[in-house]
Amino acid sequence: MIDMMKTSRRSFLKSATVVGGALLLEFALPTLGPALGGPAGRAQAAAATTGINSFIRIEPDGAVTMTVGQAEMGQGVYSGFAQILADELGAEWSRVSVVSAAPHPDHNNPWLDMQMTGGSMSIRAHYDVLRKAAATAREMLVHAAAEAWGISPDGLSTEAGFVVDAAGDRRFGFGEIAAAAARMAPPAEPRLKDPADFTLIGRRIDRPDLPAKVEGRAVFGVDVTVPGMAYAAVRNAPVKGAAVGSVDRASIDGMPGVIDVVEVPGGIAVVADRWWRAKQAVDALAVTFAETPHDGATTAALMDSLRAAFEASDAALAEEDGDAEAALADATTFVEADYDAPLLAHATMEPMNCTASVGNGSCEVWAPNQSPVSVTAAAAEVAGLEPSQVTVHTTFLGGGFGRRFEPDFVAQAVAASKAVGRPVKLIWTREEDIQHDFYRPAAVARFRAGLDADGNILAWTTRISAPSVMQHVFPGAIENGVDPSNVEGAVELRYAFPARRVDYVMGKTHLDIGFWRSVGHSHNGFFTEGFLDEVAAAAQADPYQFRRRLLAHDARALKVLDAAAEKGDWGAPLPQGRGRGIAFHESFGSLVAQVAEVSIEDGDVRVHRVACAIDCGMAVNPDSIEAQMESAIVYGLTAALRGEITLEEGKVQQSNFHDYELLRMDEMPVVETVIIEGGPPIGGIGEPGTPPIAAAVANAIFAVTGTRIRSLPIRKQNLEV
Amino acid sequence: MISLTVNGTRQDLDIEPETPLLWVLRDEIGLSGTKFGCGAGLCGACTVHVDGVATRACITPVEAVAGSEVTTIEGLSSDLGRKVQQAWLAQQVPQCGYCQPGMIMAATALLAESPRPSDADIDAAMTNLCRCGTYARIRRAIHAAAEA
Numbered sequence: 123m124i125d126m127m128k129t130s131r132r133s134f135l136k137s138a139t140v141v142g143g144a145l146l147l148e149f150a151l152p153t154l155g156p157a158l159g160g161p162a163g164r165a166q167a168a169a170a171t172t173g174i175n176s177f178i179r180i181e182p183d184g185a186v187t188m189t190v191g192q193a194e195m196g197q198g199v200y201s202g203f204a205q206i207l208a209d210e211l212g213a214e215w216s217r218v219s220v221v222s223a224a225p226h227p228d229h230n231n232p233w234l235d236m237q238m239t240g241g242s243m244s245i246r247a248h249y250d251v252l253r254k255a256a257a258t259a260r261e262m263l264v265h266a267a268a269e270a271w272g273i274s275p276d277g278l279s280t281e282a283g284f285v286v287d288a289a290g291d292r293r294f295g296f297g298e299i300a301a302a303a304a305r306m307a308p309p310a311e312p313r314l315k316d317p318a319d320f321t322l323i324g325r326r327i328d329r330p331d332l333p334a335k336v337e338g339r340a341v342f343g344v345d346v347t348v349p350g351m352a353y354a355a356v357r358n359a360p361v362k363g364a365a366v367g368s369v370d371r372a373s374i375d376g377m378p379g380v381i382d383v384v385e386v387p388g389g390i391a392v393v394a395d396r397w398w399r400a401k402q403a404v405d406a407l408a409v410t411f412a413e414t415p416h417d418g419a420t421t422a423a424l425m426d427s428l429r430a431a432f433e434a435s436d437a438a439l440a441e442e443d444g445d446a447e448a449a450l451a452d453a454t455t456f457v458e459a460d461y462d463a464p465l466l467a468h469a470t471m472e473p474m475n476c477t478a479s480v481g482n483g484s485c486e487v488w489a490p491n492q493s494p495v496s497v498t499a500a501a502a503e504v505a506g507l508e509p510s511q512v513t514v515h516t517t518f519l520g521g522g523f524g525r526r527f528e529p530d531f532v533a534q535a536v537a538a539s540k541a542v543g544r545p546v547k548l549i550w551t552r553e554e555d556i557q558h559d560f561y562r563p564a565a566v567a568r569f570r571a572g573l574d575a576d577g578n579i580l581a582w583t584t585r586i587s588a589p590s591v592m593q594h595v596f597p598g599a600i601e602n603g604v605d606p607s608n609v610e611g612a613v614e615l616r617y618a619f620p621a622r623r624v625d626y627v628m629g630k631t632h633l634d635i636g637f638w639r640s641v642g643h644s645h646n647g648f649f650t651e652g653f654l655d656e657v658a659a660a661a662q663a664d665p666y667q668f669r670r671r672l673l674a675h676d677a678r679a680l681k682v683l684d685a686a687a688e689k690g691d692w693g694a695p696l697p698q699g700r701g702r703g704i705a706f707h708e709s710f711g712s713l714v715a716q717v718a719e720v721s722i723e724d725g726d727v728r729v730h731r732v733a734c735a736i737d738c739g740m741a742v743n744p745d746s747i748e749a750q751m752e753s754a755i756v757y758g759l760t761a762a763l764r765g766e767i768t769l770e771e772g773k774v775q776q777s778n779f780h781d782y783e784l785l786r787m788d789e790m791p792v793v794e795t796v797i798i799e800g801g802p803p804i805g806g807i808g809e810p811g812t813p814p815i816a817a818a819v820a821n822a823i824f825a826v827t828g829t830r831i832r833s834l835p836i837r838k839q840n841l842e843v
Numbered sequence: 844m845i846s847l848t849v850n851g852t853r854q855d856l857d858i859e860p861e862t863p864l865l866w867v868l869r870d871e872i873g874l875s876g877t878k879f880g881c882g883a884g885l886c887g888a889c890t891v892h893v894d895g896v897a898t899r900a901c902i903t904p905v906e907a908v909a910g911s912e913v914t915t916i917e918g919l920s921s922d923l924g925r926k927v928q929q930a931w932l933a934q935q936v937p938q939c940g941y942c943q944p945g946m947i948m949a950a951t952a953l954l955a956e957s958p959r960p961s962d963a964d965i966d967a968a969m970t971n972l973c974r975c976g977t978y979a980r981i982r983r984a985i986h987a988a989a990e991a
Contacts, residue, residue: 196938196975335940336931338876338916345875398866471941520941552881756976779885788966790978
């Protein structure tokens with residue numbers, strides 16, 4: 123999505139002030155011209171006028187606090203940002219701590235001009251801003267030291283939390299000189315460090331958030347406590363969009379601790395003095411919901427409606443190069459196949475929750491969220507306040523994966539607090555969480571490819587249909603009828619196809635649709651790399667060598683593909699009943715290739731190993747990159763093997779981990795990661811590991827069984843060796 | 844009145860006896876390190892020790908642990924517990940971290956019973972869910988703690 127909105131941004135220093143003896147650097151970023159539209163965009167405009175913030179704070183004792191405006195949801199952004207800032211500043215890592223920023227335009231993603239955590243953008247979008255912020259602080263510290271010593275700042279440097287002179291005779295701790303530094307004129311264009319002198323960037327640095335996480339001290343949203351707070355449990359409308367009908371409050375008369383029954387956006391909540399009591403009461407509450415036009419909705423009907431797009435005559439063009447139809451007519455071999463992928467829930471381990479305190483002319487919200495601007499907008503709307511009257515605290519996130527971009531649960535907490543006149547912590551059950559998600563859209567694709575007599579691809583066409591991701595969040599991103607988040611990963615493929623055409627038909631569902639780790643790439647990576655494997659088979663070519671031929675012009679891609687093949691022992695003999703599959707996919711600025719090694723046991727797939735190569739441009743923390751590859755592979759593998767949300771009578775049928783199963787320890791493959799630093803620009807790491815894994819596994823299953831997997835999840839297939 | 848010992852401190856609670864231990868720990872006693880994940884004993888985010896045994900607190904009525912010694916992540920002060928936490932840090936296991944208190948409690952109980960667990964032992968004992976996919980690092984950390 124995001125690359126299309128990317129725009130070149132420059133930050134500039136707004137002011138430097140001493141606050142409580144600390145050097146506080148405040149930055150402002152110019153605003154993006156075109157508004158993104160939607161509630162988030164409108165709130166962003168309003169929020170731009172409120173609050174102050176900083177990236178770096180230096181205490182008199184030399185402790186350095188990095189304020190990070192990106193949500194820490196497991197991806198290691200606190201560590202990555204702090205590494206960049208501390209390295210450029212010359213800070214001592216052991217004196218660096220990280221705090222979560224209040225929402226403020228200073229922390230906007232410079233490419234989008236809004237504060238959000240997603241799109242695997244944190245490091246790549248903020249890298250230059252962070253370095254400039256830290257370099258500015260460093261030069262101000264250096265100038266303050268030079269003035270104190272009565273010498274020229276030339277030759278002074280910073281190291282491990284000190285400003286040192288050229289001879290190494292004199293030094294100031296950052297804390298000693300911070301107040302004086304804040305009075306220095308900030309440099310217009312601070313000099314950035316030579317990357318050859320980096321001491322932290324590129325190293326395996328221990329993440330600063332982990333000690334609290336292994337000791338149970340980390341405060342997630344669900345852990346927030348506010349004096350005087352009550353608790354709320356929710357029953358959301360079983361069919362999305364159904365209004366609350368009748369509520370029989372007498373049905374919970376006498377239940378302990380109940381304070382009130384409150385209608386909230388999307389459902390009904392019971393507020394009680396304890397969450398367990400609220401949950402017991404909301405379960406017991408006699409409530410009806412109104413009929414909706416979607417009470418008969420089924421997954422089968424949804425998939426049929428998407429497949430109808432294969433015959434549509436009015437598809438929107440997403441990409442065209444050459445005359446694919448003419449080239450197909452010239453082909454000696456023609457390959458055609460239909461693919462589909464189901465609706466998916468995010469299932470973050472921490473269920474949706476929010477604590478809200480609505481007062482007289484104010485609203486304070488504690489929410490694990492990926493979009494503080496959306497949280498602000500939702501809270502303001504429900505509270506009947508201006509965005510400037512809303513204060514948002516972003517806690518640690520017990521998983522995000524795109525789900526926490528949405529503020530639906532925030533609106534409910536605010537409504538509950540407003541109704542009962544005291545702070546309320548609202549927590550969804552797992553059942554509510556799985557049945558009221560903003561789902562990864564189901565998607566279908568029809569592919570056609572034509573080959574010449576030598577097995578070379580002449581043309582490649584793709585028709586995709588899926589319900590729109592962008593329609594409700596960033597409607598402005600839809601251009602010429604194409605939602606870029608539905609077609610990403612099916613367009614701009616790096617393969618040398620002489621002619622190609624990709625078109626699209628927007629699907630419809632009454633369900634909420636949202637960002638799900640790697641978004642459109644999550645299905646299109648499976649579709650394109652699965653079909654490409656079919657084409658390789660039609661060409662009687664080795665799947666790895668076939669991809670090499672199509673990437674012969676692309677040294678960077680070849681290097682990634684070769685690294686995965688080598689790590690995955692491509693071509694080496696395997697025991698009977700085992701097979702390998704390969705897939706390559708570019709997303710979020712990174713190139714990833716994976717080789718999966720699988721066997722079939724009792725009709726079920728076992729994934730033993732995944733060799734994963736990633737070129738993400740440069741590595742800020744190699745350990746975080748490896749962790750994200752492991753994570754993205756498990757996330758994608760869970761979906762590939764098991765993941766499916768289905769609908770009957772308009773309702774989501776799955777409800778908890780017994781019927782929306784996640785991979786466990788005993789199913790975790792060995793993941794071996796090769797990191798390639800192919801040079802700038804930096805690529806993302808949170809999502810790019812997910813798109814190839816389903817295809818790598820499906821292609822490995824074909825190698826073992828001869829069966830093509832064209833529909834997910836794989837468990838629906840009756841597999842035999 | 845239900846009495847139990849939590850992290851060495853006696854607690855006398857006037858509460859519905861069927862209240863799950865999880866919510867007693869979190870909302871009555873104020874120990875929020877034990878997490879709510881599924882409410883059905885499926886994910887293990889709520890794992891605590893009851894008289895040393897790894898137990899899913901979300902499906903354990905508080906009356907069932909009356910008179911018992913309950914240990915939560917906040918009270919994991921044994922040498923073994925510290926070793927496990929150190930191994931978790933050395934392997935940089937957590938990502939979002941939400942499931943990790945439960946994972947650490949499950950791993951500590953495993954190591955108390957089986958000081959040198961095999962991979963199969965780990966697979967059998969560590970049935971907790973992690974959506975971030977930290978399983979490989981958890982396995983390494985358990986082996987490292989066993990050897991520490």
